[in-house]
Amino acid sequence: MSMMKRWHMALVVVVSLLVLAGAYLFVQARSIEVEKLSEDLFVLRGFGGNTAVLRTDLGAVVVDTMTLPLQGERIRAIARELTGSETIMIINTHYHLDHTHGNPAFEPGTRVLSTERTLSHLNVLDRGFWSEDSAALLPNETFTDRHTLSVGGKTIDLIHPGPGHTDGDLVVVFKDEQTIHMGDLLFNHHYPNIDLEAGGTVTGWPSTLQNVLNLDFDRVLPGHGATTDRAGIVQFQTFLEQLAETGRQAVANSWNLDQTLANAPLTADEGYEPIVFIVSLGLDRTFVITRTWEEATGNFKRLN
Numbered sequence: 001m002s003m004m005k006r007w008h009m010a011l012v013v014v015v016s017l018l019v020l021a022g023a024y025l026f027v028q029a030r031s032i033e034v035e036k037l038s039e040d041l042f043v044l045r046g047f048g049g050n051t052a053v054l055r056t057d058l059g060a061v062v063v064d065t066m067t068l069p070l071q072g073e074r075i076r077a078i079a080r081e082l083t084g085s086e087t088i089m090i091i092n093t094h095y096h097l098d099h100t101h102g103n104p105a106f107e108p109g110t111r112v113l114s115t116e117r118t119l120s121h122l123n124v125l126d127r128g129f130w131s132e133d134s135a136a137l138l139p140n141e142t143f144t145d146r147h148t149l150s151v152g153g154k155t156i157d158l159i160h161p162g163p164g165h166t167d168g169d170l171v172v173v174f175k176d177e178q179t180i181h182m183g184d185l186l187f188n189h190h191y192p193n194i195d196l197e198a199g200g201t202v203t204g205w206p207s208t209l210q211n212v213l214n215l216d217f218d219r220v221l222p223g224h225g226a227t228t229d230r231a232g233i234v235q236f237q238t239f240l241e242q243l244a245e246t247g248r249q250a251v252a253n254s255w256n257l258d259q260t261l262a263n264a265p266l267t268a269d270e271g272y273e274p275i276v277f278i279v280s281l282g283l284d285r286t287f288v289i290t291r292t293w294e295e296a297t298g299n300f301k302r303l304n
């Protein structure tokens with residue numbers, strides 16, 4: 001075989017592999033599983049944060065929209081199938097792209113709710129995505145601490161219980177279903193992202209969870225992981241308290257990062273798994289201890 005032919009064949013193989021990989025990613029990204037929690041409340045699971053869909057007499061309410069506009073299209077279609085009507089309201093629990101980048105697939109003019117801090121983070125920390133057409137699906141109804149909604153016969157409380165994952169997260173209380181969606185204030189048996197740059201905090205997170213535990217509910221949707229209950233929040237709170245203790249010991253003993261990783265008094269993460277989408281996203285034990293050490297020693301910079 002001539003050199004040229006061999007090169008050509010290699011190129012064909014590489015291009016074919018790339019096309020296959022692209023098709024695989026496309027199929028993976030489009031695949032969404034539905035869990036029915038009650039007659040009117042559903043959880044959608046796919047690449048990104050967990051989405052909730054609530055049926056009301058006026059239309060569907062969607063909480064978080066995953067990672068890609070093409071997923072937003074799927075969520076919109078599934079919400080229509082499940083509820084028999086269009087989406088009239090989106091609630092974004094916080095600004096991260098795996099909870100918001102599906103927004104642009106919805107009808108411009110849809111009510112989009114978030115905290116003021118989340119809108120600020122979207123505009124400052126993710127400005128590239130939210131320019132031009134996408135800007136029509138930015139939050140257009142914001143609040144600081146608490147916002148109560150009556151929508152088509154359902155009552156929904158939106159509560160900012162304090163800082164943790166970022167400084168702008170909200171909890172959605174579906175009053176009629178005795179269920180809350182906690183966004184990324186709760187990772188269920190997964191290591192959490194801790195966004196110090198956007199006001200997240202390990203030390204403040206446990207008391208924020210206490211504020212959530214003081215609310216009235218039975219069932220709990222985490223931002224990532226399986227549906228759980230109060231005990232799931234308490235378990236994650238214990239994990240965060242141990243992390244916060246790690247930070248205190250690091251400062252008290254002047255540990256560098258390696259010493260902190262080696263000596264961290266962290267046991268409540270038994271059974272925790274790093275989140276994987278085809279490959280690990282890097283949210284593991286080393287990551288959370290590193291972030292804790294950075295917060296405790298001031299080795300990070302607030303970006304907004």
Ligand SMILES: [Zn+2]
Binds near residue numbers: 165
């Ligand atoms: Zn997040």
